[in-house]
Amino acid sequence: EDQVTQSPEALRLQEGESSSLNCSYTVSGLRGLFWYRQDPGKGPEFLFTLYSAGEEKEKERLKATLTKKESFLHITAPKPEDSATYLCAVQGNDMRFGAGTRLTVKP
Amino acid sequence: GAGVSQSPSNKVTEKGKDVELRCDPISGHTALYWYRQRLGQGLEFLIYFQGNSAPDKSGLPSDRFSAERTGESVSTLTIQRTQQEDSAVYLCASSFLRGAPNEKLFFGSGTQLSVL
Numbered sequence A: 001e002d003q004v005t006q007s008p009e010a011l012r013l014q015e016g017e018s019s020s021l022n023c024s025y026t027v028s029g030l031r032g033l034f035w036y037r038q039d040p041g042k043g044p045e046f047l048f049t050l051y052s053a054g055e056e057k058e059k060e061r062l063k064a065t066l067t068k069k070e071s072f073l074h075i076t077a078p079k080p081e082d083s084a085t086y087l088c089a090v091q092g093n094d095m096r097f098g099a100g101t102r103l104t105v106k107p
Numbered sequence B: 001g002a003g004v005s006q007s008p009s010n011k012v013t014e015k016g017k018d019v020e021l022r023c024d025p026i027s028g029h030t031a032l033y034w035y036r037q038r039l040g041q042g043l044e045f046l047i048y049f050q051g052n053s054a055p056d057k058s059g060l061p062s063d064r065f066s067a068e069r070t071g072e073s074v075s076t077l078t079i080q081r082t083q084q085e086d087s088a089v090y091l092c093a094s095s096f097l098r099g100a101p102n103e104k105l106f107f108g109s110g111t112q113l114s115v116l
Helices: none
Strands: A003-007 A010-014 A019-026 A032-038 A045-050 A056-059 A062-066 A070-075 A084-091 A095-097 A101-106 B005-007 B010-013 B019-024 B031-037 B043-050 B065-069 B075-079 B088-095 B111-115
Touching: A003 A084, A003 A095, A010 A019, A019 A032, A019 A084, A032 A062, A032 A070, A045 A056, A045 A062, A070 A084, A095 B043, B005 B088, B010 B019, B019 B088, B019 B111, B031 B075, B043 B065, B043 B075, B075 B088
Parallel strands: A010 A101, B010 B111
Antiparallel strands: A003 A019, A019 A070, A032 A045, A032 A084, A056 A062, A062 A070, A084 A095, A084 A101, B005 B019, B019 B075, B031 B043, B031 B088, B065 B075, B088 B111
């Protein structure tokens, strides 16, 4: 069965303190790995899609990387507005989401 | 509208009552998904529709849950005889085509269901 595990569950950073979020997965036939951002009271918002090991995507302070077993979302010099829950999803036979990492960035 | 629209945004109901949740997908999107998100948890797949194909109902937790979609437009998720454990945010998402190489899901803001 396809599984997605995200860690840590919650992460508190000071503004400017870089860190990484992890998404470990097992899937039969990976068709894509997705990162979404979810703000309180809103639906998830698409960030990145990664398809093959070694691939990287960047957007502002965020960079997503992919290996055969996991993906990392690196946050460089985060700002308070980066505070949100970050969700990872894998597409195999269906789209399966992890429980998310709740990121808080303090000024 | 330009995005996925869900209504109502909040629904409070009594245990045992039926509820109906509505989703208007983005025009032109053939795939439509329903997910459930319990407080502090990830998204739990419920059902998806792809064009006129038979829906994948494999995620529906019980026979109290059902969903319909007319063509490639509005979908309704119905929960009969609601229970307290049904309390959650119900999210709808749509995409141009399920399984497409660069499929992106566009989510609505969800319906917060509270069963008293």
